[in-house]
Amino acid sequence: MxxxxxxxxxxxxxxxxxxxxxxxxxxxxxxxxxxxxxPGIMYMGGISGLMGAFLYENNVQDPSTFVGVMIALVASLxxxxxxxxxxxxxxxxxxxxxxVVGLALTTFGVGFGNFFGGSLSKLAGGVGQISxxxxxxxxxxxxxxxxxxxxxxxxxxFSYGFLTxxxxxxxxxxxxxxxxxxxxxxxxxxxxxxxxxxAAGIDVVKNKYYSTLVGAMIAGLxxxxxxxxxxxxxxxxxxxxxxGWLAIALVILALWxxxxxxxxxxxxxxxxxxxxxxxxxxxASSELVKMLPYVVTIVVLVLTSKRNKPENxxxxxxxxxxxxxxx
Amino acid sequence: MENYAIELKGVTKRFGSxxxxxxxxxxxKKGEIxxxxxxxxxxxxxxxxxLSGIYYPDEGQILINGKEVSINCPKDAFDLGIGMIxxxxxxxxxxTAAQNIILGLDGGMKLDMKKINQEIDxxxxxxxxxxxxxxxxxxxxxxxxxxxxIVKVLYRGADILIFDEPTAVLTPQETERLFTVLKKxxxxxxxxxxxxxxxxxxxxxxxxxxxxxxxxxxxVVETKDATVESLxxxxxGEKVELNIQRSDPKKPEKRIxxxxxxxxxxxxxxxxxxxxxxxxxxxxxxxxxxxxNGQKELLEAIAGIQKVDSGEILYYPPxxxxxxxxxxxxxxxxxxxxxxxxxxxxxxxxxGLVGSMDLADNMMIRSYRSGDSRFFTDRKTPRKLxxxxxxxxxxxxxxxxxxxxxxxxxxxxxxLVGREIALNPDVLMVAYPVRGLDITSSYTIYxxxxxxKEKGVAVMCVGEDLDVLLQLCDRIxxxxxxxxxxxxxxxxxxxxxxxxxxxxxxxxGV
Ligand SMILES: Nc1ncnc2c1ncn2[C@@H]1O[C@H](COP(=O)(O)OP(=O)(O)OP(=O)(O)O)[C@@H](O)[C@H]1O
Ligand SMILES: [Mg+2]
Numbered sequence: 001m002x003x004x005x006x007x008x009x010x011x012x013x014x015x016x017x018x019x020x021x022x023x024x025x026x027x028x029x030x031x032x033x034x035x036x037x038x039p040g041i042m043y044m045g046g047i048s049g050l051m052g053a054f055l056y057e058n059n060v061q062d063p064s065t066f067v068g069v070m071i072a073l074v075a076s077l078x079x080x081x082x083x084x085x086x087x088x089x090x091x092x093x094x095x096x097x098x099x100v101v102g103l104a105l106t107t108f109g110v111g112f113g114n115f116f117g118g119s120l121s122k123l124a125g126g127v128g129q130i131s132x133x134x135x136x137x138x139x140x141x142x143x144x145x146x147x148x149x150x151x152x153x154x155x156x157x158f159s160y161g162f163l164t165x166x167x168x169x170x171x172x173x174x175x176x177x178x179x180x181x182x183x184x185x186x187x188x189x190x191x192x193x194x195x196x197x198x199a200a201g202i203d204v205v206k207n208k209y210y211s212t213l214v215g216a217m218i219a220g221l222x223x224x225x226x227x228x229x230x231x232x233x234x235x236x237x238x239x240x241x242x243x244g245w246l247a248i249a250l251v252i253l254a255l256w257x258x259x260x261x262x263x264x265x266x267x268x269x270x271x272x273x274x275x276x277x278x279x280x281x282x283x284a285s286s287e288l289v290k291m292l293p294y295v296v297t298i299v300v301l302v303l304t305s306k307r308n309k310p311e312n313x314x315x316x317x318x319x320x321x322x323x324x325x326x327x
Numbered sequence: 328m329e330n331y332a333i334e335l336k337g338v339t340k341r342f343g344s345x346x347x348x349x350x351x352x353x354x355x356k357k358g359e360i361x362x363x364x365x366x367x368x369x370x371x372x373x374x375x376x377x378l379s380g381i382y383y384p385d386e387g388q389i390l391i392n393g394k395e396v397s398i399n400c401p402k403d404a405f406d407l408g409i410g411m412i413x414x415x416x417x418x419x420x421x422x423t424a425a426q427n428i429i430l431g432l433d434g435g436m437k438l439d440m441k442k443i444n445q446e447i448d449x450x451x452x453x454x455x456x457x458x459x460x461x462x463x464x465x466x467x468x469x470x471x472x473x474x475x476x477i478v479k480v481l482y483r484g485a486d487i488l489i490f491d492e493p494t495a496v497l498t499p500q501e502t503e504r505l506f507t508v509l510k511k512x513x514x515x516x517x518x519x520x521x522x523x524x525x526x527x528x529x530x531x532x533x534x535x536x537x538x539x540x541x542x543x544x545x546x547v548v549e550t551k552d553a554t555v556e557s558l559x560x561x562x563x564g565e566k567v568e569l570n571i572q573r574s575d576p577k578k579p580e581k582r583i584x585x586x587x588x589x590x591x592x593x594x595x596x597x598x599x600x601x602x603x604x605x606x607x608x609x610x611x612x613x614x615x616x617x618x619x620n621g622q623k624e625l626l627e628a629i630a631g632i633q634k635v636d637s638g639e640i641l642y643y644p645p646x647x648x649x650x651x652x653x654x655x656x657x658x659x660x661x662x663x664x665x666x667x668x669x670x671x672x673x674x675x676x677x678x679g680l681v682g683s684m685d686l687a688d689n690m691m692i693r694s695y696r697s698g699d700s701r702f703f704t705d706r707k708t709p710r711k712l713x714x715x716x717x718x719x720x721x722x723x724x725x726x727x728x729x730x731x732x733x734x735x736x737x738x739x740x741x742x743l744v745g746r747e748i749a750l751n752p753d754v755l756m757v758a759y760p761v762r763g764l765d766i767t768s769s770y771t772i773y774x775x776x777x778x779x780k781e782k783g784v785a786v787m788c789v790g791e792d793l794d795v796l797l798q799l800c801d802r803i804x805x806x807x808x809x810x811x812x813x814x815x816x817x818x819x820x821x822x823x824x825x826x827x828x829x830x831x832x833x834x835x836g837v
Contacts, residue, residue, distance in 0.1 A: 180437060180438055181436055181437060181438055182429070182432070182433075182434055182435070182436065182437075182438055183436070185422070185426055185429075185430065185438065186430065186431055188419070188421075188422070189419050189422070189430050189431070192419045192420070192421060192422075193417075193419055195417065196417040196418060196419055196430075197419075197430070197431065198381075198400075198401060199379070199381065199401045199411075199413070199417045200401065200417070200430040200431035200479075201400070201401045201402030201405055201431040201432075202430065202431040310420060310421045310463075310465050311421050313421075316420075324381065
């Protein structure tokens with residue numbers, strides 16, 4: 001029973017960054033931009049938040065938790081927004097190939113994270129020495145203690161920091177935006193067929209920019225969650241691993257619907273840590289178990305392509321640049 | 328002074344070296360229906376796109392209701408009350424009719440679909456359309472999609488409506504219905520421009536006709552003073568003979584035989600029921616029917632694209648006594664037997680051509696297997712072929728290296744049909760070969776088919792225009808709800824008789 005509880009809690013811990021990443025990517029893809037730079041942007045969002053908090057805590061006599069959290073948030077959002085801006089400028093304004101730009105951005109973002117992570121470690125006096133205790137506290141347990149102390153469900157449901165709850169709230173809001181508002185409808189049209197959207201008087205360029213920027217910022221929060229809530233305010237090079245790619249795979253599993261991504265991220269999160277909880281795995285066989293999220297994605301791809309329901313397919317214009325006089 | 332809804336003065340538009348419109352002057356009176364006529368690639372669509380804000384003119388002025396305007400984007404066009412129904416529909420498939428209609432409109436943040444549906448219903452009943460707002464576009468037929476497009480511009484309060492070849496993909500009955508709507512809109516004070524290649528429609532619906540030739544406006548005439556001959560002459564620039572020389576089939580031999588063929592769709596409904604007939608060499612067999620009654624599936628079954636559920640399809644190759652069972656062969660094997668299908672889909676680019684590839688490469692798609700070398704592609708033959716088709720069918724294109732998607736609708740199609748004919752088939756199947764073609768190009772295609780017939784090819788042709796089928800074909804097979812309702816001798820029947828078989832009002836022994 002306790003084992004199951006720790007497994008659940010660990011799974012949720014893994015699920016949150018995936019959910020942020022997937023929600024951000026879904027919003028981006030709905031505009032027809034296949035932003036493969038999201039894994040890199042998550043690194044950027046993570047390290048920038050940490051940097052902001054670190055510089056603040058090291059230069060102030062008596063750092064406050066609230067200010068630390070705010071600085072971390074703003075720094076993280078700003079950095080991922082810049083990543084999204086770079087991507088949009090290259091692919092929307094200059095109409096470069098989306099895949100190439102995305103992959104380059106990911107390579108850049110990971111390097112950016114590791115470079116500044118390394119520099120911060122040096123400033124802090126060695127690997128693993130970075131500490132932003134005050135800020136990290138603000139990212140820790142969020143709900144009042146009487147809730148957290150309820151047996152069993154207190155631990156599983158109420159023991160997390162605010163980013164965990166925010167990830168779900170954002171996923172729900174984005175779903176609502178996409179399905180229930182005019183702006184969301186316009187965005188869907190842009191991703192399905194920019195020429196149609198254009199003819200209907202929708203500003204294609206603006207929609208692509210906004211959704212990519214906001215999408216990048218949401219994804220960046222996943223990186224921030226990882227360094228602040230999951231690692232309690234420190235950095236380890238490449239520590240974020242392939243979670244960014246998993247988030248992109250999750251988009252497919254979720255059929256481009258952020259609410260689906262909520263439970264989808266739980267499945268992925270559970271599969272991600274499953275190898276720790278299966279007794280008797282060797283190193284080699286644990287690698288096999290770690291593959292499971294990708295296997296699930298492929299199975300879902302096969303199943304949905306069989307069902308072939310048009311709503312469950314990726315946006316039709318995904319990955320293509322748009323130019324009005326081109327036909 | 329007259330009251331004009333639109334005035335164009337000296338409008339010019341170029342695409343690189345192509346001058347699509349050259350110093351065009353044109354005016355639309357308030358409350359009239361103006362037809363625009365012109366050969367494929369003469370710049371009709373381009374001219375209209377400048378009114379709807381898709382393109383911006385290089386030179387010239389546009390006046391709406393007497394005031395000079397600048398239409399920079401589609402939104403400007405709506406604001407001026409201009410609505411365009413495009414040749415290729417501009418609808419998002421995965422959305423509903425209502426969602427497409429309100430796309431891009433301002434309004435409250437929240438979508439109140441219930442209220443919107445009611446507004447649309449009101450509009451629909453005012454004009455007498457048949458439309459369910461909550462239906463998804465991908466479930467709709469072409470004519471239903473067109474209605475969505477019309478309601479879309481009306482909902483936006485357009486009082487100048489522009490239709491780009493609205494009837495090219497409609498059945499005669501659907502066209503009739505559209506025209507009733509157009510007349511009703513005119514009564515309600517709307518000004519309308521309609522582009523069409525069908526001269527009898529021009530004469531039926533419009534008040535005046537404007538003719539474009541090679542990007543220039545060649546004149547505007549009152550419809551009551553015009554005839555099919557005079558319009559054609561104005562359009563082409565010289566007198567042309569429009570007729571088909573139908574000769575009697577020479578030595579007809581059995582080529583294709585269907586025996587009790589049944590085809591079901593993915594939902595298990597049968598689209599073709601117990602079809603049996605014979606197609607002979609040296610004759611043109613016309614296939615008529617209201618669209619969606621199995622014509623497409625019939626040809627696809629022969630080409631091997633449709634799976635046959637029961638019955639068999641036999642092929643009797645020329646100069647040979649063998650009999651091939653087509654129903655057991657793959658598409659590729661059937662093509663190698665020199666059986667060729669050219670299907671012109673509703674969206675023209677949908678089947679058989681790759682939009683971003685140039686003319687020559689599109690020829691290669693069909694011929695790359697027949698090169699001498701097994702491994703390397705042969706680029707010379709397709710280039711020659713592309714040149715031949717461009718010359719023979721007078722395709723309007725700068726050169727054969729132009730991507731197909733840049734050509735005008737009609738020219739895309741000449742390439743599609745020309746390519747199949749160039750393969751020298753023994754059996755040639757074409758579906759809607761003149762969809763969207765101007766009148767002279769249509770006759771070029773008819774004469775090409777005729778030539779094939781005289782060479783001894785068994786030709787099968789699915790068509791919409793009954794007048795033409797009657798002139799072109801030797802026998803006509805009429806389908807109704809997937810069954811053969813009759814096979815008649817084209818010389819001994821009439822349009823009315825075929826119409827009755829098409830709707831199932833009359834049935835005959837096969
Ligand atoms: N976006 C574009 N880029 C390059 N060339 C173009 C473009 N749009 C049109 N053209 C060229 O301009 C000319 C006019 O094309 P347009 O589509 O207006 O003809 P159309 O009269 O509508 O013909 P159709 O009856 O076949 O539809 C053609 O030669 C076409 O190839
Ligand atoms: Mg056109």
